[in-house]
Amino acid sequence: MAVQTLDDIHEMAQQLRVDSIRCSTAAGSGHPTSSMSAADVMAVLLTRHLRCDWQRPDDPANDHLIFSKGHASPLLYSMFKAVGVISDEELMTGYRQFGSRLEGHPTPVLPWVDVATGSLGQGLPDGVGVALAGRYLDELPYHVWVLCGDSEMAEGSMWEAFDKAAYYRLNNLTAIVDINRLGQRGPTELGWDLDTYAKRIEAFGCHAIPIDGHDLGEIDKALGHAAEADRPTVILARTRKGRGFDEVEDREGWHGRPLPADMAERAIIELGGQREITVIGLQPGPRAPGPTAR
Amino acid sequence: MSLPRYELGAKVATRLAFGQALAALGARGDVVALDGEVGNSTHAEEFLAKYPERYFEMFIAEQQMVAAAVGLQVRGYVPFAATFAAFLSRAYDFIRMSAISAANIRLSGSHAGVEIGADGPSQMALEDIAMMRAVHGSTVLYPSDATSAAYLVQEMAGRSGVVYIRTTRGAYPVLYPPDETFPVGGAKVVRSSPGDQVTLIGAGVTLHNCLAAADELAGDGISARVVDLYSLKPIDTKTLVEAASATGNRLVVAEDHYPQGGIGGAVLEALSESGHHVRLAHLAVQGLPGSGTPAELMEAAGISAGQIARAARDLLSG
Numbered sequence: 046m047a048v049q050t051l052d053d054i055h056e057m058a059q060q061l062r063v064d065s066i067r068c069s070t071a072a073g074s075g076h077p078t079s080s081m082s083a084a085d086v087m088a089v090l091l092t093r094h095l096r097c098d099w100q101r102p103d104d105p106a107n108d109h110l111i112f113s114k115g116h117a118s119p120l121l122y123s124m125f126k127a128v129g130v131i132s133d134e135e136l137m138t139g140y141r142q143f144g145s146r147l148e149g150h151p152t153p154v155l156p157w158v159d160v161a162t163g164s165l166g167q168g169l170p171d172g173v174g175v176a177l178a179g180r181y182l183d184e185l186p187y188h189v190w191v192l193c194g195d196s197e198m199a200e201g202s203m204w205e206a207f208d209k210a211a212y213y214r215l216n217n218l219t220a221i222v223d224i225n226r227l228g229q230r231g232p233t234e235l236g237w238d239l240d241t242y243a244k245r246i247e248a249f250g251c252h253a254i255p256i257d258g259h260d261l262g263e264i265d266k267a268l269g270h271a272a273e274a275d276r277p278t279v280i281l282a283r284t285r286k287g288r289g290f291d292e293v294e295d296r297e298g299w300h301g302r303p304l305p306a307d308m309a310e311r312a313i314i315e316l317g318g319q320r321e322i323t324v325i326g327l328q329p330g331p332r333a334p335g336p337t338a339r
Numbered sequence: 340m341s342l343p344r345y346e347l348g349a350k351v352a353t354r355l356a357f358g359q360a361l362a363a364l365g366a367r368g369d370v371v372a373l374d375g376e377v378g379n380s381t382h383a384e385e386f387l388a389k390y391p392e393r394y395f396e397m398f399i400a401e402q403q404m405v406a407a408a409v410g411l412q413v414r415g416y417v418p419f420a421a422t423f424a425a426f427l428s429r430a431y432d433f434i435r436m437s438a439i440s441a442a443n444i445r446l447s448g449s450h451a452g453v454e455i456g457a458d459g460p461s462q463m464a465l466e467d468i469a470m471m472r473a474v475h476g477s478t479v480l481y482p483s484d485a486t487s488a489a490y491l492v493q494e495m496a497g498r499s500g501v502v503y504i505r506t507t508r509g510a511y512p513v514l515y516p517p518d519e520t521f522p523v524g525g526a527k528v529v530r531s532s533p534g535d536q537v538t539l540i541g542a543g544v545t546l547h548n549c550l551a552a553a554d555e556l557a558g559d560g561i562s563a564r565v566v567d568l569y570s571l572k573p574i575d576t577k578t579l580v581e582a583a584s585a586t587g588n589r590l591v592v593a594e595d596h597y598p599q600g601g602i603g604g605a606v607l608e609a610l611s612e613s614g615h616h617v618r619l620a621h622l623a624v625q626g627l628p629g630s631g632t633p634a635e636l637m638e639a640a641g642i643s644a645g646q647i648a649r650a651a652r653d654l655l656s657g
Contacts (some may be wrong), residue, residue: 075342109413153440159413159466161439164432174410182371183414202433205403213395276389 048324051126051261056128058088062289063313064136065119065324069303070074072141075149078118078287078299081191082225082258086282089264090190090239091124094272095323096327099128102156108187109159109175113168114194114223115150116301122147123159129323147257166200169220173206176218176277186331188272189218196234197237204249209276211250219271220251223258225286229300242281251277256265258282259302259321289316340366342493345389345485345518350510353543354484356508358382360492361419361447365390370496371411373397375422378656381449381506383421401426416447417496421625424464424505425447431470438501440476445495446471449506451481452595453628453636454544456508460628467505467599472572476500478523479566479572481602483546486515487527487569494506494523495571509633511547512566526575527567535564537589537651540580542568542602545622551644554593556651563651571602576609583610588617589654593642598623600620618657620650 046313048057051124061084067077090110122140125131129149131147146154150163159175159299162168167337171193179187197203210218226236235241243253252274256263264282271278286300293304304312313319343359355593362385364370371393378396380383387394397404401422408418427448429436437444447488451464471479478498482488488506495502514529521527529546530553536555539549546567553563564582568574583590594602603621624640637643 088446105414115393159440160442161436164436166402167406167433167436169344170406170433171410173403173414176415178411178414178416181395182393182411182416202402202406205400206406209397211399211405212398282486291515 050324054088054092054261054329057092057322057324059289059316060127060321060322061088062118063316064123066259068122068140068192068307069119070306070309071137073303074141075119075217075303076116076273076301077119078293079114079194079225080117081288081290082286083120083283084118084221085259085261086194086264086289087124089261090268090325091127092230092324094268095190095266096325096329098189098280098328099157099326102124104329104330106185106187108329109161109172109189110160111168111172111189111191111304112151113166113191113197114165115177118149118151119153119190121193127322127324128326130157135320158254163196165194166265170206172218173215173283176210176215177213180215182236184264187217187329191220193220193222193223195222195233196225198222203290203304207246207249207251207279210235215277216274218277218321220277222279222281223284224281225284227286229302231297235282239281239283246279251279252317253281254282255281259288295299340364340368341450342489345513345517347513349513349515351485352480352507352510353485353488354506354508355382356488357447357492357504357565358385360489361385361613362389364493364496365393366416367496367613368656369415370417371395373404373418373420374407375399375426376504377422380423381421391654399428405437405444406432409433409437409440409442412443415432419445419447421447421449423462424467425450425462428466428470434474434501438477438593443499443651445502445508447504450508451505451543452491452508453640454507454510454595454633456633456636457630459483459630463569465597465624468571468596468602470605471501471503472600472605474501477572478502480523480570481500481505481542482569483543483567484511484514486513486517486519487521490521491569491651494521498523500597505543507543509544511544524570524575526578527572528578530563530565532562534562535586536562538564538566538586539647539651540566540568540573540590540592540606542594544595545642546645548593548644552647552651555644555648561655563653568602568606571605574605574609576613579606580613581617582613583617590617591647591650591654592624593647595624595637595642596623598625618654620654622646622650
């Protein structure tokens with residue numbers, strides 16, 4: 046099925062949620078609710094903005110996708126399934142299993158993963174390094190997209206990264222912060238206070254775009270803007286943890302917990318059932334040129 | 340590419356040799372340098388002078404500096420990131436994670452140990468060898484002179500994993516001629532004779548103290564073998580076992596580092612794995628240092644030439 050309209054992308058997002066639930070429930074561990082909050086943003090990115098030849102992960106022109114919130118690995122691996130580079134069988138039998146490459150948090154054992162994440166506050170700083178290479182050394186038009194958690198915004202290293210990204214005018218870098226307001230043991234420091242996040246981001250020299258992280262049209266517009274910005278963009282996506290399954294959505298106590306089988310069954314029904322949609326996505330290629338380097 | 344050449348006996352700091360060798364290595368277009376805003380101290384700025392387009396100033400942000408190195412190697416570059424060795428500890432989680440990323444990064448830590456002198460303990464790396472040795476797949480190098488430092492910088496470019504070089508603040512005599520080689524995993528027997536009674540092992544500044552101690556012992560009619568352990572991981576077990584066997588299994592290790600996890604630990608682990616039993620006097624920084632001259636601080640730490648000589652005499656009389 047071709048994924049073109051926002052309705053198609055909604056189906057894609059629901060598939061990512063369903064697969065995140067299925068694999069973590071099968072494994073008996075994982076972070077489905079942290080995956081579900083970011084599924085809409087990732088579905089739009091995957092179908093309309095990320096330029097990558099998934100069959101050729103070493104293509105120098107490929108965009109880079111880094112999950113700074115590495116615990117959302119069910120979402121990342123569900124995306125890999127959606128683009129056809131891992132099978133549903135591998136996702137369902139391999140996730141978090143001994144000897145499998147689908148580890149609890151992503152590592153470069155997988156050819157589409159640049160850096161290991163899972164220690165919060167590192168994926169974005171790593172992404173700054175990739176973006177430095179893109180802008181100043183490779184001089185290629187690839188874009189670096191980093192999915193960040195809102196909890197990791199408490200790490201000082203995130204602010205080192207925003208600061209250096211702005212200093213080096215890395216307009217080829219976009220951070221997407223999944224602001225689902227809930228951390229591991231309860232609410233985050235700033236909750237859904239997007240204004241405060243935006244003020245801090247702007248103070249560090251990056252461009253903040255606050256959006257409703259479940260409005261596909263808004264997401265699409267923000268990602269499009271980010272790819273053409275003159276400085277690093279930080280998309281502040283207000284989301285709901287566990288989005289799409291009422292029993293867990295925006296509720297405390299579900300961080301890092303797979304849904305029990307009976308709940309998973311109800312969740313998949315509520316999300317419209319299992320799907321097998323595949324996405325080709327955009328191929329690597331030129332973008333509108335940004336301002337010249339330093 | 341030609342490495343800088345140093346005259347035997349000239350006093351040159353290993354940190355300067357690091358910078359000069361890195362600048363020479365810049366002839367390779369894939370080598371990039373990152374600075375924690377101390378490039379005039381680490382001498383990374385030698386690279387800046389020649390290749391400004393491949394030099395990234397990361398300011399005082401050590402975590403971001405290491406992360407940027409990790410990101411740059413994703414695209415196949417060969418990053419060297421440099422700051423004071425003490426401040427790399429701030430980025431330790433990034434270093435740990437880079438091993439999980441199977442990232443190939445090179446780190447240079449200058450101003451190691453009490454040898455830095457007046458600046459005091461906040462600037463002294465006394466844990467860095469332990470920290471770096473513990474990283475999966477890491478390489479840990481600690482040259483004693485400019486010739487070996489320059490050679491090892493070149494070796495670092497071809498190594499995978501986290502590759503660490505520890506450099507010294509002060510200038511000490513060049514010990515090796517320009518064409519000497521220093522393969523990673525090797526060691527140099529700097530002084531030996533058939534009648535050696537004890538082996539003195541050092542690296543960095545303590546190698547110079549070991550040489551002075553050997554001179555002092557020679558005055559007493561005691562013949563000491565001296566080993567330059569410039570590669571701490573991997574380590575040259577064969578040379579250690581040979582030296583121990585040749586000197587009645589009497590070893591003195593002197594290091595400008597806390598006792599845990601440093602050079603003494605590396606030597607004992609290597610000998611233990613080889614099943615070799617030795618009597619080892621382990622001289623390392625025991626107390627919390629303060630400010631002072633390098634000589635005063637090394638004396639207070641118990642790693643001076645005189646204290647190495649005394650430890651050797653004690654082993655021989657014990």
